[in-house]
Amino acid sequence: MANTHRERPLSPHLQVYRPLINMVMSIVHRVTGVALYVGTLLLAWWLAALASGPAYFGYVADIFGSIPGRIVLLGYTWALMHHMLGGLRHFIWDTGRGYDLTTVDRLSWGTIVGSLALTGAIWFVALR
Amino acid sequence: MAKNFRTPLKKVRHLGSAKEGVDHFIMQRMTGLANAVLAAFLVWLVASLAGADHSAAKTLTANPFVAMGLLLLVVSGTMHMRLGMQTIIEDYVHNEGPKLAALALNTFFAILVALACVFSILKLNFGA
Numbered sequence: 001m002a003n004t005h006r007e008r009p010l011s012p013h014l015q016v017y018r019p020l021i022n023m024v025m026s027i028v029h030r031v032t033g034v035a036l037y038v039g040t041l042l043l044a045w046w047l048a049a050l051a052s053g054p055a056y057f058g059y060v061a062d063i064f065g066s067i068p069g070r071i072v073l074l075g076y077t078w079a080l081m082h083h084m085l086g087g088l089r090h091f092i093w094d095t096g097r098g099y100d101l102t103t104v105d106r107l108s109w110g111t112i113v114g115s116l117a118l119t120g121a122i123w124f125v126a127l128r
Numbered sequence: 129m130a131k132n133f134r135t136p137l138k139k140v141r142h143l144g145s146a147k148e149g150v151d152h153f154i155m156q157r158m159t160g161l162a163n164a165v166l167a168a169f170l171v172w173l174v175a176s177l178a179g180a181d182h183s184a185a186k187t188l189t190a191n192p193f194v195a196m197g198l199l200l201l202v203v204s205g206t207m208h209m210r211l212g213m214q215t216i217i218e219d220y221v222h223n224e225g226p227k228l229a230a231l232a233l234n235t236f237f238a239i240l241v242a243l244a245c246v247f248s249i250l251k252l253n254f255g256a
Binding site (some may be wrong): 004028030033034036037040041043044046047048050051053054057058061080081084087088090092122125126127 | 157159175206216251
C-alpha cells in the first residue's frame with residue numbers, strides 16, 4: 001500500500017498567488033484589526049493613569065511622548081484609519097455593489113492611500 | 129461496546145444551527161458603524177489632549193459629553209474587537225480544546241479592557 005499516503009492536491013492558497021491589491025488589503029484589514037485589539041491596552045493604560053493621579057499620569061505621558069511611544073501611536077493611528085476605511089469598503093460590498101474588478105481595485109487602493117493621507121493629516125494637526 | 133439503539137434521527141436532533149448565526153454578522157456591523165463615528169471623536173479627543181498636563185486632561189475627560197463619548201467608544205469598541213477576534217480564532221484554531229480556551233480568553237480580555245476603561249472614566253467623573 002505504498003500509495004495510500006500519496007499527497008493529495010490542495011486548493012490554491014496564499015503561496016501560489018501573485019499578490020493582488022484587494023488580497024493584500026484584505027490581509028492588512030485583519031492584521032490592523034489584531035493590532036487595534038492589542039492597542040486597546042494603550043487606551044486602558046492611559047485612562048487608568050489619568051484616573052490614578054498626576055504622578056503616575058506624568059510617567060505614562062512621558063512614555064507616550066517619547067520617540068518610541070510616538071512611533072507606536074503613529075502606527076496605532078494608521079491601523080485605526082486603515083481598519084476604518086476597510087470597514088467602510090465592506091459596508092459598500094454589503095449592499096451588493098462594487099464587485100466588478102475595476103471598482104474592487106479602486107476601493108482597495110483608496111483604502112491604503114486614504115489611510116496614509118488621514119494619518120498624515122491627523123498628525124499634522126496634532127503636532128501643529 | 130453495547131449496541132446503540134438510538135435512531136439516526138435521534139442522534140442528529142438539536143445538533144443543527146443554533147439560529148443565532150446572523151447575530152454575529154449584524155453586531156459586527158452595527159458596532160463597526162458606531163466605531164467609525166466614534167473614531168472621529170477619539171481622534172479629536174487625542175488631538176486636543178496632545179501634550180496636556182494632568183489637570184487639563186482630567187478637566188476635559190470629566191466633561192459629561194466627553195465621558196459619554198468615551199464610554200460609548202469603549203463599549204462599542206470592545207464588543208467589535210471581541211467579535212472580530214472570535215472570527216480569527218474560528219478560522220485558524222481547529223482543535224476543539226484550544227479553540228474553546230482561545231474563545232474564552234478572548235471574551236475575558238475584551239471584558240477586562242472594557243471594565244478597566246469604564247472604571248477609570250467613572251472615577252474621573254465621580255471619584256475624588
